[in-house]
Amino acid sequence: MKHHLMILFLACPTFAQPKFYPDDPLEREPTPRNVEKVLNRKLSDYYDLFANQFGKVGQHQPEKGPPIVARASVNTLGEPMDGAWYVKRHYYRRMSAEELKRGPGDANPPAGAKWTVVSAKTEGITPGFTILDEKKQRYFIKFDPLTNPEMATAADSIGARFFYALGYHVPENYIVHFLPEQLELGPDVEITDSGGKKRKMTINDIGEILTRVPKSSDGRYRATASRAVAGKPVGPPRFYGTRKDDPNDTVPHEHRRDLRGLHVFSAWLGHDDSRAINNFDSLVTENGRQFIRHYLLDFGSTLGSASDKANSPRSGAYFFSWKSSAQQLFTLGLVPPYWALAKYEKHPSIGLMEGDVFDPEKWVPEYPNPAFQNRLPDDEFWAAKQVMAMTDDDIAAVVSTGKLTDPKAAAYLVQCLIKRRDKIGKAYFAKVLPFDRFRLENGALVWDDLSRSVKDARVRWFEFNNDTGARTPAAGPSAWAAAEITAASRPGQTIQIYIRSGTIVGLDRTW
Amino acid sequence: MSKMNRLVTSLFLLPFTVTAQAPASRTEVIEKERDAKSAKLEPDEVNEIERRLRNFKDAKYLERTAVGYNGLRIKFGNMVTGGGFAAGPEYYRQDLMGGQLVARASAQLSTKLYQKYEAQAVLPRLANGKVSLEGIASHRNYASLQYYGTGPDRPKELRTNYRLEDTSIDGILAAEPIRRIKLGASLGYLWTNVGPGDDSRFASAETVFTPAQAPAINHQPNYFRHGVFAQYDYRDNPAGMAKSGGNYIMQYSWFHDQKLNVFSFRRMDIELQQFIPLLNKTRVIALRAKTTLTETDRNEQIPFYLQPIMGGSEDLRGYRPFRFSDRNSMALTAEYRWEIFSGLDGAVFADAGKVFPRRGMLNFRDLESSVGFGFRMNARNTTFMRLDVGFSHEGFQVWMKFNDVFLSRRFGTTTGQPVY
Numbered sequence: 031m032k033h034h035l036m037i038l039f040l041a042c043p044t045f046a047q048p049k050f051y052p053d054d055p056l057e058r059e060p061t062p063r064n065v066e067k068v069l070n071r072k073l074s075d076y077y078d079l080f081a082n083q084f085g086k087v088g089q090h091q092p093e094k095g096p097p098i099v100a101r102a103s104v105n106t107l108g109e110p111m112d113g114a115w116y117v118k119r120h121y122y123r124r125m126s127a128e129e130l131k132r133g134p135g136d137a138n139p140p141a142g143a144k145w146t147v148v149s150a151k152t153e154g155i156t157p158g159f160t161i162l163d164e165k166k167q168r169y170f171i172k173f174d175p176l177t178n179p180e181m182a183t184a185a186d187s188i189g190a191r192f193f194y195a196l197g198y199h200v201p202e203n204y205i206v207h208f209l210p211e212q213l214e215l216g217p218d219v220e221i222t223d224s225g226g227k228k229r230k231m232t233i234n235d236i237g238e239i240l241t242r243v244p245k246s247s248d249g250r251y252r253a254t255a256s257r258a259v260a261g262k263p264v265g266p267p268r269f270y271g272t273r274k275d276d277p278n279d280t281v282p283h284e285h286r287r288d289l290r291g292l293h294v295f296s297a298w299l300g301h302d303d304s305r306a307i308n309n310f311d312s313l314v315t316e317n318g319r320q321f322i323r324h325y326l327l328d329f330g331s332t333l334g335s336a337s338d339k340a341n342s343p344r345s346g347a348y349f350f351s352w353k354s355s356a357q358q359l360f361t362l363g364l365v366p367p368y369w370a371l372a373k374y375e376k377h378p379s380i381g382l383m384e385g386d387v388f389d390p391e392k393w394v395p396e397y398p399n400p401a402f403q404n405r406l407p408d409d410e411f412w413a414a415k416q417v418m419a420m421t422d423d424d425i426a427a428v429v430s431t432g433k434l435t436d437p438k439a440a441a442y443l444v445q446c447l448i449k450r451r452d453k454i455g456k457a458y459f460a461k462v463l464p465f466d467r468f469r470l471e472n473g474a475l476v477w478d479d480l481s482r483s484v485k486d487a488r489v490r491w492f493e494f495n496n497d498t499g500a501r502t503p504a505a506g507p508s509a510w511a512a513a514e515i516t517a518a519s520r521p522g523q524t525i526q527i528y529i530r531s532g533t534i535v536g537l538d539r540t541w
Numbered sequence: 542m543s544k545m546n547r548l549v550t551s552l553f554l555l556p557f558t559v560t561a562q563a564p565a566s567r568t569e570v571i572e573k574e575r576d577a578k579s580a581k582l583e584p585d586e587v588n589e590i591e592r593r594l595r596n597f598k599d600a601k602y603l604e605r606t607a608v609g610y611n612g613l614r615i616k617f618g619n620m621v622t623g624g625g626f627a628a629g630p631e632y633y634r635q636d637l638m639g640g641q642l643v644a645r646a647s648a649q650l651s652t653k654l655y656q657k658y659e660a661q662a663v664l665p666r667l668a669n670g671k672v673s674l675e676g677i678a679s680h681r682n683y684a685s686l687q688y689y690g691t692g693p694d695r696p697k698e699l700r701t702n703y704r705l706e707d708t709s710i711d712g713i714l715a716a717e718p719i720r721r722i723k724l725g726a727s728l729g730y731l732w733t734n735v736g737p738g739d740d741s742r743f744a745s746a747e748t749v750f751t752p753a754q755a756p757a758i759n760h761q762p763n764y765f766r767h768g769v770f771a772q773y774d775y776r777d778n779p780a781g782m783a784k785s786g787g788n789y790i791m792q793y794s795w796f797h798d799q800k801l802n803v804f805s806f807r808r809m810d811i812e813l814q815q816f817i818p819l820l821n822k823t824r825v826i827a828l829r830a831k832t833t834l835t836e837t838d839r840n841e842q843i844p845f846y847l848q849p850i851m852g853g854s855e856d857l858r859g860y861r862p863f864r865f866s867d868r869n870s871m872a873l874t875a876e877y878r879w880e881i882f883s884g885l886d887g888a889v890f891a892d893a894g895k896v897f898p899r900r901g902m903l904n905f906r907d908l909e910s911s912v913g914f915g916f917r918m919n920a921r922n923t924t925f926m927r928l929d930v931g932f933s934h935e936g937f938q939v940w941m942k943f944n945d946v947f948l949s950r951r952f953g954t955t956t957g958q959p960v961y
Contacts, residue, residue: 074595226601343821363879
């Protein structure tokens, strides 16, 4: 019997899955399953705040032992696959300045001379309303605060285009200027007053909302018109767990590279309001299939804007943390946090934004985000390489979509983003070997050093057994090969490249 | 086949079965994960706690409580220091005449049975918002206000108490001809009455002090009063928690005794506030100097309950409320505030001040002092609660208040009344 069992286990190599399959690396997620029933559920922002701030939601990195890498959400090259969450864009295929400015689309601003108000928002951070244009397209109209004309609308426009170029699904945001006469009230529109009571909306309510927002000298109002995304809204995705009603949502969100890496993008763009309720799920139909697409929404609180006012100088720090609070309490505030030392140029249309004190390693959103907290150096590198792919001209092109009338303000914002970009590259290109875009040229493995600073890289070749994962030293590439890249100047940092018949099929990084 | 043989055979077959089902591609791996997920799909509803929190917010209970039902709501606090926790109904409308008229009426009762009734109507947006006109009437019945005697050297053991009842009606016209500068005038009538205090732990004032020591303790005057005021206010957040700028107020009021003709007086209030921001307004040094100076004609006196007072939750915080009173007062406050976390500021402060009988004694000699620390809870740039602990040579005091320490007071003759 013992012999039988021994033979049994020795005869079981077929239990082990190969490291690479014939279709690796996948560029796109497989065709999504049809989503039959899905719940349009609303989240509680209070719960999201308290659960993340004081609870432990999602699966966090273990305190000891190997970390949980974001492997399940990426292909074998470590890249998120094009699909419901993410699409490879600027870094992978350079977008022209026009494409960057176009973002998710620029062909559908609100049409016609008359816009019909179908609902209004009087509560919340900023006032606004929903309109139907003459083509019956729906737009959400959002304004700047009186104290900071152009600020929130510029941030909404610029933020959407940056996040689009970085690969996310975002709505089409247009900066519009309109006269109050363009607005007409739809039939039976209700409004909730400041006391929470619903009543029929009147044209005076629109006038009242407009008294609370800036008006230009020609009598027009500047606003963001955010086009309603296609499909049926089904509530925002969280930054942890999966949707229980979505068969395609199989990877816990806190382990998705595109959400872990979002930390770096958010730090760059000052998106401290990156919380669940600013995400958006839409049930869309494509090629006869219904599936959920995941969007990022509402960029009015990016850059130097906090939507209804200029950013707080503590943007980039948690609302609350035990350690910082205790330190501030017992030192009487005489040991100020690093962000309190920042100096800001005064531009009302920018708000509070700077790049000198900014530290991407210290930046955090308003409260803990499990996906951000789980990020590892390879997640950060994945994001940093995309940020660094934004040239000065690219940044200027996207900033121009904010239509800031003060050129000094626009130039200052560009400079801030350049400084912040460079700090991101410096921080995250130091944690892993900053090599990418691997390719074989004339039998030699070549790559781009994104930091242009590592001069002592060397390659060791191995034959690679795809079934067992075993490697044996080799003189050069073979049918199945592995190349290990190291650099004496970067101890502990390695890259394993896997090559099948002259095609790079896999990449692993260590640090 | 024996059980053992069946087991062994099954085990042998297992790997081949697994091989047959093992995915042949990455796509198949992902599809299998989707299969597994599809087998256990369920509605993605939120949990019970989240559902309740969501519904609580959606129902707007807080907003409804604040705004009320058809203008009717509950008013909390805003009672004189030492009066206990106060609550009562308030009718508040700011949507009358298309938003041109704000009206308010309230009745409050405190845990110490203090009563306060107010009615107010304001036209805040006359002349394109540059002029406002306000009418306010109030009746107050405070059962046991503290009184230690008039003069700077009254011992704390001399604590007595008295009842204050007064009724007033005032009109206030204010204009803002230049941004940040407000000028105004007020006109009103005040009926006063005092009586024995309700707090049996302490002597009632009339049993300890004679009318010579406590003017008007036996007969109370009624007043026709009028005044003028000016304000220059460039604080960054006048309605809430200021972190930079300044606020300078001066007002002068005349009180004409209409009943006894011996208690007429004139009163000048000056208050200077300065806020010095540090480190992007995450730390603030808040400074305040204020004085109240009064004068009377020869042989006239100021009723003890209308004399300037010192001590309490806003100045000399290490002393009991109403600890000092005399014909004049001055108070200095320096407060260093720093952000502990978003929503909570710490504060350390030093207060100094004195009351004095003659205006010539307005100087920095013989100041009483107190120091202390505190916390300010803030939401949306407004302090909604503060806790201060003040220390002085008379001990310590703990204050929990639902306002800012540099409270913006009403303008006009209503400030001639000693307690708020």
